[in-house]
Amino acid sequence: xxxxxxxxxxxxxxxxxxxxxxxxxxxxxxxxxxxxxxxxxxxxxxxxxxxxxxxxxxxxxxxxxxxxxxxxxxxxxxxxxxxxxxxxxxxxxxxxxxxxxxxxxxxxxxxxxxxxxxxxxxxxxxxxxxxxxxxxxxxxxxxxxxxxxxxxxxxxxxxxxxxxxxxxxxxxxxxxxxxxxxxxxxxxxxxxxxxxxxxxxxxxxxxxxxxxxxxxxxxxxxxxxxxxxxxxxxxxxxxxxxxxxxxxxxxxxxxxxxxxxxxxxxxxxxxxxxxxxxxxxxxxxxxxxxxxxxxxxxxxxxxxxxxxxxxxxxxxxxxxxxxxxxxxxxxxxxxxxxxxxxxxxxxxxxxxxxxxxxxxxxxxxxxxxxxxxxxxxxxxxxxxxxxxxxxxxxxxxxxxxxx
Amino acid sequence: xxxxxxxxxxxxxxxxxxxxxxxxxxxxxxxxxxxxxxxxxxxxxxxxxxxxxxxxxxxxxxxxxxxxxxxxxxxxxxxxxxxxxxxxxxxxxxxxxxxxxxxxxxxxxxxxxxxxxxxxxxxxxxxxxxxxxxxxxxxxxxxxxxxxxxxxxxxxxxxxxxxxxxxxxxxxxxxxxxxx
Amino acid sequence: xxxxxxxxxxxxxxxxxxxxxxxxxxxxxxxxxxxxxxxxxxxxxxxxxxxxxxxxxxxxxxxxxxxxxxxxxxxxxxxxxxxxxxxxxxxxxxxxxxxxxxxxxxxxxxxxxxxxxxxxxxxxxxxxxxxxxxxxxxxxxxxxxxxxxxxxxxxxxxxxxxxxxxx
Numbered sequence: 001x002x003x004x005x006x007x008x009x010x011x012x013x014x015x016x017x018x019x020x021x022x023x024x025x026x027x028x029x030x031x032x033x034x035x036x037x038x039x040x041x042x043x044x045x046x047x048x049x050x051x052x053x054x055x056x057x058x059x060x061x062x063x064x065x066x067x068x069x070x071x072x073x074x075x076x077x078x079x080x081x082x083x084x085x086x087x088x089x090x091x092x093x094x095x096x097x098x099x100x101x102x103x104x105x106x107x108x109x110x111x112x113x114x115x116x117x118x119x120x121x122x123x124x125x126x127x128x129x130x131x132x133x134x135x136x137x138x139x140x141x142x143x144x145x146x147x148x149x150x151x152x153x154x155x156x157x158x159x160x161x162x163x164x165x166x167x168x169x170x171x172x173x174x175x176x177x178x179x180x181x182x183x184x185x186x187x188x189x190x191x192x193x194x195x196x197x198x199x200x201x202x203x204x205x206x207x208x209x210x211x212x213x214x215x216x217x218x219x220x221x222x223x224x225x226x227x228x229x230x231x232x233x234x235x236x237x238x239x240x241x242x243x244x245x246x247x248x249x250x251x252x253x254x255x256x257x258x259x260x261x262x263x264x265x266x267x268x269x270x271x272x273x274x275x276x277x278x279x280x281x282x283x284x285x286x287x288x289x290x291x292x293x294x295x296x297x298x299x300x301x302x303x304x305x306x307x308x309x310x311x312x313x314x315x316x317x318x319x320x321x322x323x324x325x326x327x328x329x330x331x332x333x334x335x336x337x338x339x340x341x342x343x344x345x346x347x348x349x350x351x352x353x354x355x356x357x358x359x360x361x362x363x364x365x366x367x368x369x370x371x372x373x374x375x376x377x378x379x380x381x382x383x384x385x386x387x388x389x390x391x392x393x394x395x396x397x398x399x400x401x402x403x
Numbered sequence: 404x405x406x407x408x409x410x411x412x413x414x415x416x417x418x419x420x421x422x423x424x425x426x427x428x429x430x431x432x433x434x435x436x437x438x439x440x441x442x443x444x445x446x447x448x449x450x451x452x453x454x455x456x457x458x459x460x461x462x463x464x465x466x467x468x469x470x471x472x473x474x475x476x477x478x479x480x481x482x483x484x485x486x487x488x489x490x491x492x493x494x495x496x497x498x499x500x501x502x503x504x505x506x507x508x509x510x511x512x513x514x515x516x517x518x519x520x521x522x523x524x525x526x527x528x529x530x531x532x533x534x535x536x537x538x539x540x541x542x543x544x545x546x547x548x549x550x551x552x553x554x555x556x557x558x559x560x561x562x563x564x565x566x567x568x569x570x571x572x573x574x575x576x577x578x579x580x581x582x583x
Numbered sequence: 584x585x586x587x588x589x590x591x592x593x594x595x596x597x598x599x600x601x602x603x604x605x606x607x608x609x610x611x612x613x614x615x616x617x618x619x620x621x622x623x624x625x626x627x628x629x630x631x632x633x634x635x636x637x638x639x640x641x642x643x644x645x646x647x648x649x650x651x652x653x654x655x656x657x658x659x660x661x662x663x664x665x666x667x668x669x670x671x672x673x674x675x676x677x678x679x680x681x682x683x684x685x686x687x688x689x690x691x692x693x694x695x696x697x698x699x700x701x702x703x704x705x706x707x708x709x710x711x712x713x714x715x716x717x718x719x720x721x722x723x724x725x726x727x728x729x730x731x732x733x734x735x736x737x738x739x740x741x742x743x744x745x746x747x748x749x750x
Binding site for chain 1: 487
């Protein structure tokens with residue numbers, strides 16, 4: 001898989017060294033353990049151990065009503081939690097057959113693309129950091145803070161956003177939020193261009209990343225890779241295009257793909273996606289002009305939690321609130337699979353509903369978990385320092401990996 | 404250029420050419436402003452810690468410029484994120500590897516109490532296995548809250564008596580956790 | 584949208600496997616059917632290798648537990664044909680005592696961890712799997728936590744008194 005020559009051990013006397021990397025190694029950015037057999041600087045074989053923050057999401061989900069599962073999804077991929085939140089909401093809406101107004105779809109797209117940008121900022125700056133370039137990290141992290149400020153304006157939280165509700169948003173975006181989004185769209189391209197200038201044509205960076213950890217499309221498909229990693233190998237599979245959700249079909253954007261699937265390709269695909277995300281947000285903002293103002297949720301009182309002041313003053317709202325919270329709502333007894341394009345791949349929700357208060361079974365198709373299993377096999381024959389960059393370029397989020 | 408602040412000297416007796424104070428206070432002051440934190444970041448709170456370390460919040464202002472990723476040289480163990488039962492022995496070992504004096508900051512609901520993860524696989528608060536000095540609530544706490552927690556630790560460090568770590572109460576505390 | 588309809592797909596499968604393809608349905612447009620563990624490997628191979636269908640992408644393998652049924656443990660496969668943009672869901676139900684099913688790792692390398700996870704949570708043995716160990720839970724765990732009879736909360740907790748929660 002790697003372009004580096006694979007070391008063949010000819011000397012029977014020669015012993016390899018066992019190196020325990022992790023679970024709290026500073027270079028791994030998360031709790032991953034890999035027990036590597038090393039021959040000098042080269043990895044002969046490796047075994048990944050995961051589960052160090054296994055939190056039993058799927059078991060908890062069987063004990064929580066639908067609207068209480070949103071905070072769990074936050075904590076899966078905490079680098080792009082709004083995508084997870086929205087993915088879950090859309091799964092339930094698909095189950096209940098709720099049709100969303102276009103304006104809500106566009107607002108969702110704005111939030112989802114912002115979180116895609118923040119996810120890619122983390123991953124790409126960390127690749128820079130691991131190749132020895134700290135400056136881009138400090139530059140771009142400032143803009144991640146700006147994205148967090150937008151989230152704060154929309155929902156009040158920074159990281160674990162719990163954004164939106166089943167059936168829409170809990171409140172409309174205010175003017176400050178829109179002003180901040182516009183400001184971000186104006187300022188971020190400058191910073192991103194500078195970021196690309198610092199790394200993309202940087203000799204050291206190219207030497208460290210290009211032709212390292214190449215993956216063929218066949219391998220990527222066989223290992224069920226998705227998202228940026230799959231696209232970097234040249235397969236143009238993107239859920240946003242293949243199975244458009246939340247009105248992605250109304251938008252005009254490109255899917256960046258790579259050719260070799262090496263770290264450099266992944267980096268460039270992510271950068272390309274950030275540019276495309278900004279295009280999408282701009283289109284969404286202009287589309288919002290034509291939509292009726294003030295629509296921020298679907299008109300489905302039996303599923304959408306009413307605002308608190310109405311619960312206290314309005315009989316119907318109180319009844320619906322009670323019914324939703326106590327799980328007295330009739331839901332179809334069926335199963336549904338819904339997937340969204342998460343920050344690092346196809347994020348799927350497989351929900352089996354028996355009509356009760358809680359899901360009968362909820363399974364998350366977690367892209368980090370599925371993408372990570374190639375790590376140990378592909379590290380074979382790689383230099384240790386390359387394996388470290390390779391891990392950061394896979395964009396594995398421990399919370400999502402371990403469920 | 405911003406104004407450079409120098410830490411205020413502890414209270415003491417001052418005269419021309421001399422300044423007298425107790426050794427505890429001087430050592431406390433020096434320690435408090437040169438803590439070497441070991442970030443034990445497992446999940447979401449770790450991402451907020453990255454924001455705390457970043458340029459916007461700049462954790463380094465508080466004398467913690469250098470993160471010590473080796474427990475041997477660290478003074479402050481910052482546990483950020485859920486500690487699963489699989490992780491429990493790892494955390495304990497890291498604590499044992501740290502040299503005295505050592506402090507522990509528990510950041511976030513999961514580290515403090517298990518948070519929303521009241522499940523078979525999650526440790527319900529790290530204080531079940533190691534003593535904790537300061538708890539920072541929040542899920543995740545904002546960077547300001549993490550900074551505040553570190554300042555609280557600094558207060559503790561400043562005012563700690565030099566003999567505390569040899570006292571029978573402290574030994575008893577450690578014995579409660581099965582630490583010799 | 585998909586280039587092959589669910590009917591065509593189901594017809595092809597029925598032609599090949601006859602009445603061993605049971606209970607077909609289409610919840611939200613996703614073709615779902617049940618089969619048995621004897622032919623599941625052949626079904627997956629057929630789906631993957633058929634020159635027209637080309638289900639080359641294994642989306643997910645997971646389990647489900649219905650304690651009141653006779654065959655209470657289910658394995659659910661989601662397979663995806665990227666070329667045809669078509670998904671299919673396959674279910675196989677197994678007995679609760681020592682459930683066994685052939686592995687899919689011979690078809691897709693990515694099935695490895697998905698099956699390990701399913702084993703970890705439901706105790707389903709995937710015969711022929713190269714390395715069937717627990718993956719997320721601690722190695723010395725004796726139960727399979729996603730089975731319905733196993734409680735969510737840690738049963739060994741002493742600080743959580745039931746009467747505080749009205750139980």
